[in-house]
Amino acid sequence: MIVSIPLLGIISAMVAHERTREVAILQAIGATKGTITRLMLAESFSLSIAGGLIGIGAAAVILVGFQDFIASGLKIPFIIPSPLSIMVDAGIAMFLAIVTGGIASLYPAWRITRSDPYETIRRGES
């Protein structure tokens, strides 16, 4: 999580930078800074949830499908955890994915709404 927040922050900032003009256009046609921030956070949360679900699904497939290989590879007995334990772990993983994605998008969302929309639009014309 410590590594992923700055990494996702950089990616979010790059995406936000590419979309600065789109955001400026939205502001010019009536979007408030609050609306823009909510849109960006909603998008980030959606991607985080999708990423979390894909990650949990992939982990489940690996755990179930390769349990014999894992047990022989690590030379330890390997027992699939109980359904309750799996659900708790999946919940924690999903929570961390959402929190990480949300935190990582806060700064880009704040920064993009602080740029001058009209200057951004004009700059994009040249």
Added chain:
Amino acid sequence: MIQVSGVTKAFSSKNSEVLAVDKAYMEVKKGEFVLILGRSGSGKSTLLGMLAGLIHPSSGSIRFEGVDLSGLPEDKIAALRAEKIGFVFQFSGLIPTITALENVLLPTLFYHDGPGNRSRAAELLKKVGMSEREDAYPHTLSSGEMKRVAIARALINNPSLLIADEPTGDLDADTEYEIMELFGQLNREGMTIVMVTHNPDLISYATRTYGMTRGKLVKNTASFSDKEEDMGKPKIIGP
């Protein structure tokens, strides 16, 4: 509809201030087609940005339908833009990942009480001659077609003012004529339009003209002489 009183806009540079707009006075009445002529860098787009509440004046006041924009918080100005001002940019400003019809509907997201709906969007696309392309994505449209969609988008919330910043600047002569005819038609139907351009040939469409040179706004300017070639540059003041 709009009263601009002594509006100045200065931008800070490294060691000096650039005066983009210098004590501008201007009035726009309902139903007018106002053209602001000026060369690149003359300050006309800055003035337009201030009329739309996207740029804050350094001094002076802008009143829109009796409301002083400088006294409004940003959210109120954004709401006013959504409800009462349609904006057409030099480039189309369409969002590339959604269709022409969805682009037209975009401003309705920010003005929930507006008249915008799919049937109105389709009707507006028909009005601008784009009914056949409502499901097309922007990258498949020509510059003129994109501009038509942008005009339809500007009209979706039934604004009282249409602001256009060099809307024909990137178009060939034939397409420019078509787009200007469309603006002329909208004005004849009662739409108030404020447009900035560097092209004096468009004056015939306007009911009132202003010229802008080095941040100074002058009423009834019809053209620019060759001697004014360097007059578009903004004025630099102070050390």
